[in-house]
Amino acid sequence: MRVELKPALKEVTQFVREGLNRKEVVIIIGNCEVRYEGRAYSRLSSGTRILIIKEDRALILHRPKGFEPVNWQPSGSIIVTDYKGGKFILRSFRRKVSETIEVTFDRVDLIVSARMLDEGEFLMYGNEEDLKRAILIKPDLIEEGLRVIFEERRSGSGYADLCCLDAKGRLVIVELKKERANREAVIQLLKYVNYYKKNGSKAVRGILVSPSISKGALKLLKELGLEYRKINLRKCLSILKKFDSNAYWSLLR
Amino acid sequence: MRVELKPALKEVTQFVREGLNRKEVVIIIGNCEVRYEGRAYSRLSSGTRILIIKEDRALILHRPKGFEPVNWQPSGSIIVTDYKGGKFILRSFRRKVSETIEVTFDRVDLIVSARMLDEGEFLMYGNEEDLKRAILIKPDLIEEGLRVIFEERRSGSGYADLCCLDAKGRLVIVELKKERANREAVIQLLKYVNYYKKNGSKAVRGILVSPSISKGALKLLKELGLEYRKINLRKCLSILKKFDSNAYWSLLR
DNA sequence: CGTGCCAGGTGCCCT
DNA sequence: AGGGCACTTGGCACG
Numbered sequence: 001m002r003v004e005l006k007p008a009l010k011e012v013t014q015f016v017r018e019g020l021n022r023k024e025v026v027i028i029i030g031n032c033e034v035r036y037e038g039r040a041y042s043r044l045s046s047g048t049r050i051l052i053i054k055e056d057r058a059l060i061l062h063r064p065k066g067f068e069p070v071n072w073q074p075s076g077s078i079i080v081t082d083y084k085g086g087k088f089i090l091r092s093f094r095r096k097v098s099e100t101i102e103v104t105f106d107r108v109d110l111i112v113s114a115r116m117l118d119e120g121e122f123l124m125y126g127n128e129e130d131l132k133r134a135i136l137i138k139p140d141l142i143e144e145g146l147r148v149i150f151e152e153r154r155s156g157s158g159y160a161d162l163c164c165l166d167a168k169g170r171l172v173i174v175e176l177k178k179e180r181a182n183r184e185a186v187i188q189l190l191k192y193v194n195y196y197k198k199n200g201s202k203a204v205r206g207i208l209v210s211p212s213i214s215k216g217a218l219k220l221l222k223e224l225g226l227e228y229r230k231i232n233l234r235k236c237l238s239i240l241k242k243f244d245s246n247a248y249w250s251l252l253r
Numbered sequence: 254m255r256v257e258l259k260p261a262l263k264e265v266t267q268f269v270r271e272g273l274n275r276k277e278v279v280i281i282i283g284n285c286e287v288r289y290e291g292r293a294y295s296r297l298s299s300g301t302r303i304l305i306i307k308e309d310r311a312l313i314l315h316r317p318k319g320f321e322p323v324n325w326q327p328s329g330s331i332i333v334t335d336y337k338g339g340k341f342i343l344r345s346f347r348r349k350v351s352e353t354i355e356v357t358f359d360r361v362d363l364i365v366s367a368r369m370l371d372e373g374e375f376l377m378y379g380n381e382e383d384l385k386r387a388i389l390i391k392p393d394l395i396e397e398g399l400r401v402i403f404e405e406r407r408s409g410s411g412y413a414d415l416c417c418l419d420a421k422g423r424l425v426i427v428e429l430k431k432e433r434a435n436r437e438a439v440i441q442l443l444k445y446v447n448y449y450k451k452n453g454s455k456a457v458r459g460i461l462v463s464p465s466i467s468k469g470a471l472k473l474l475k476e477l478g479l480e481y482r483k484i485n486l487r488k489c490l491s492i493l494k495k496f497d498s499n500a501y502w503s504l505l506r
Numbered sequence: 507c508g509t510g511c512c513a514g515g516t517g518c519c520c521t
Numbered sequence: 522a523g524g525g526c527a528c529t530t531g532g533c534a535c536g
Contacts (some may be wrong), residue, residue, distance in 0.1 A: 001282075001362055005256060025303065025317050027280070029254075029367055039432065039529045040379035041490070047371030050278065050305065058320045064278050064369035066515065066528070067311045067327045074320045076532075078354055099529070109254055110365060114282055116317035118300030126293035128512065154536085157436055158510060178512090179292065182524075183410055187440060188511090218412055237294075292514040327516080337534065352514075381527060405520090412520090412526055431527085434510070441526090467509065 001114040003212060005229055009088040012108055013081045014112060016053070016090065019113030020079060026053045028090075030108035034071050034213045038099030044070060051090070053079060055116070059092045059101060073101050125240075125249035126233055128178045131209070133160060134236035135174075137243045140162065141236070142174065142229050156195035158188070171196055176231065184218045185210070191225055254367040265341040265361050266334045269306070272366030273332060276308045281343075283361035287314060287324050291352030298322055304343070304356060308331060308369070312345045312354060314413065326354050360370075379486055381431045384462070385414060387489035388427075390496045394489070395427065395462055395482050409448035411441070423456045424449055430463035431486065436470045438463070443477055 007015065012028070019026040028051040034044040049070070050062045058075035073092040082089040088105040132151060139146040146168030152159045155173070162174035173196065176187035185208055193206035207228040213221070213234055221228055260268065265281070272279040281304040286295040302323070303315045311328035326345040335342040341358040385404060392399040397418030405412045408426070415427035426449065428442035438461055446459035459479040464486055466474070474481055 001258070003256065003258060003363065005254070009454070028367070029365070038531070040377060042375065042377045042529080044375045046423070047373030048367075049371060050369075052303065052315065053320055056318045058255040058308040060315070060320065062305065062307070062313070063371050063373075064370075065307055065309045065311065066517095067313065067325060067329065070375060072320060072529080073421075074529095076320065096528090109367065110256065112282070112363060112365075113417065114301075114362065116282070116301040116303075118302060118316050118318075120286075120298040120300030120316075122295065122297045122323060124293060124295045124514085126514080152534090157473075160536090176382070179514090180523090184525090209530075289514070295514075319532095323516095325514085350514095377529085379529085407520090421533095433508090437510090469509070 001112065004111050005109070007108055007110060007111050009086065009105065010083045012088045012105070012111060013083045015111055015113065016081050017081075020053065020055075020057070022113075022115065023055045023188050024113045024115045025055055027051070027110075027112040028053075028105070029110040029116075030088075030105045032103050032105045034072050034104075035102045036065065038094070038097065042071065047108070048109070053090075057092070059172070061101075071101055071103075073099070104247055126178065126237060128161075128176050130240060131178055131233070133151075133174050134239045135162065135176075135209075138239055141231060142207060142238075143167075143172075146172065154201065158191060160192040166205065170205055171201045172207060174204045174209055176230050177212065179207070180216055181208055181210040181213040183214070183220055186217050186220050186224065186226065189226055193226065203252040255364065257364050258362070260361055260364050261338065262341045262358065262361060264334045265358070266336045266367065268364055269332075273308075275366075275368065277366045277368045278308055279306045280304070280305075280363075280365040281358070283358045283362055285356050285358045285467055287357075288355045289324050289353070291347070291350065295324065299359070299396055301362070302320040306343075309347070310316040314356065324354055324356075326352070328331075332498060350445040351482065353426040367467070379431070379490060381414075381429050383493060384429050384431055384486070384489050387492045388415065388429075388462075391398065391492055392419065394484060395460060395494075396420075397424075399425065399442070405492075411444060413445040419458065423458055424454045425458045425460060427460050427462055432464065434470055436467070438466075439470050439473045439479065442474075442479055446479065469500050489500065 036042040052060045056075040057077045059073040060069045061071040063070050064171050078093045080091045090103045094099045146164050148164050150163035153163050161176045164172040173192045177185050189206045196204045209229045209231050289295040305313045309328035310330045312326040313322045316323050331346045333344045343356045345354045374386040400418045401415035407414050413428045417425040419425050426445045430438050442459045449457045462482045464485050
């Protein structure tokens with residue numbers, strides 16, 4: 001790891017180039033202006049920020065407040081550095097889309113270049129995928145006697161989360177939402193149900209499954225003759241914990 | 254600005270506390286594990302990462318690759334630090350939602366605490382708002398003789414971008430998209446048009462306005478008897494440049 | 507590639 | 522607080 005406090009601006013160019021060539025992550029804290037041009041256009045006037053350029057050339061610029069970066073460029077961009085007019089200039093170009101960022105530093109307080117080893121495994125639980133897997137294991141979560149026959153099935157323009165048959169053999173389309181469902185979700189479900197009705201299935205039911213639903217969405221759902229089934233995320237996870245791979249155990253205390 | 258290379262872990266607690274109390278931004282590079290529990294659950298096993306805690310307690314954890322942070326917490330959270338079992342532990346709790354992050358460092362390579370002054374102004378152009386403003390200035394961009402009578406008008410459950418009257422006095426609902434429009438946009442437009450048809454307006458037209466549209470969306474649009482009008486973002490911006498405040502000028506080369 | 511859709515989406519504005 | 526919706530949304534999976 002290389003660290004320099006208050007480096008001369010003309011040295012920064014070399015420093016950054018070397019760091020990126022060595023596949024290190026480069027962090028610059030300093031005073032800069034930013035210009036972005038691409039899908040939209042933005043300009044940020046002078047102030048102190050944190051610039052991170054990762055080993056895959058992802059660029060992230062943070063102001064001292066707020067969760068979101070003020071400017072950025074996704075990984076795989078091309079980074080060009082320059083020292084001109086007494087300033088350090090860093091430009092980033094995306095390869096496919098025409099999208100450019102230009103960061104101009106008139107003062108650099110700190111520059112860091114570090115090789116970072118990170119082979120850690122990232123596991124995420126409790127997303128929609130997990131809801132679905134819990135239901136595949138135990139379809140009774142939705143309804144007694146339900147059998148899942150397809151998942152992520154192309155249904156017209158989009159994909160139905162689950163296609164099932166109920167105890168009476170009727171087609172049941174299930175739309176899953178891991179959080180509070182809104183009108184949007186209802187319209188999605190309607191779209192798939194209509195698709196199967198149009199394509200010959202006589203009795204098609206549609207069930208929206210989520211931990212909660214907005215008032216308006218529920219009203220619309222009823223008007224459209226669709227159904228709602230509340231689901232509990234923790235319950236789904238505990239089912240996965242029992243029946244699924246061991247990886248999950250460690251997460252739930 | 255305070256910087257320490259390879260600090261002893263038990264010193265880090267004090268260092269971070271002081272930094273945050275002084276309203277500084279704290280950056281830690283080191284080897285850590287992460288546990289997140291809240292809307293979902295995640296676990297990240299050991300590896301080297303960059304942890305940023307901003308002066309407003311926004312927390313952002315980055316791996317050495319990729320644009321997006323692997324874990325985070327929005328601003329306004331509560332940060333608690335601890336030294337336990339030879340490790341430095343940082344926890345973040347959200348105030349309202351039950352959402353927690355726990356980052357456990359077994360090695361810290363670098364720690365930085367910096368007061369960052371940033372009063373810079375951020376200007377963004379070429380968003381949907383700008384499209385709308387260009388059209389308000391020059392409705393002919395959509396159609397000869399069009400007059401805008403409402404913007405962002407509540408229309409049933411949602412908000413219609415623009416309500417207009419055409420040369421023949423018919424109501425025209427306009428849905429704007431700054432990028433390629435999809436089926437979603439068409440359905441949005443349909444929703445508003447139907448609302449006005451249901452509420453007494455006899456002849457209601459619906460126009461989707463965007464720089465481009467997906468094939469499927471265009472097909473659906475036609476089937477529904479709605480219209481499409483292509484718009485050029487640069488053209489809209491040059492109109493704003495002429496008629497709007499000077500702030501815009503500096504952006505367009 | 508485009509199309510569709512989830513995301514711990516976030517943020518903004520409005521009721 | 523809940524609803525609606527844009528965002529340089531990003532990211533992934535699939536035809």
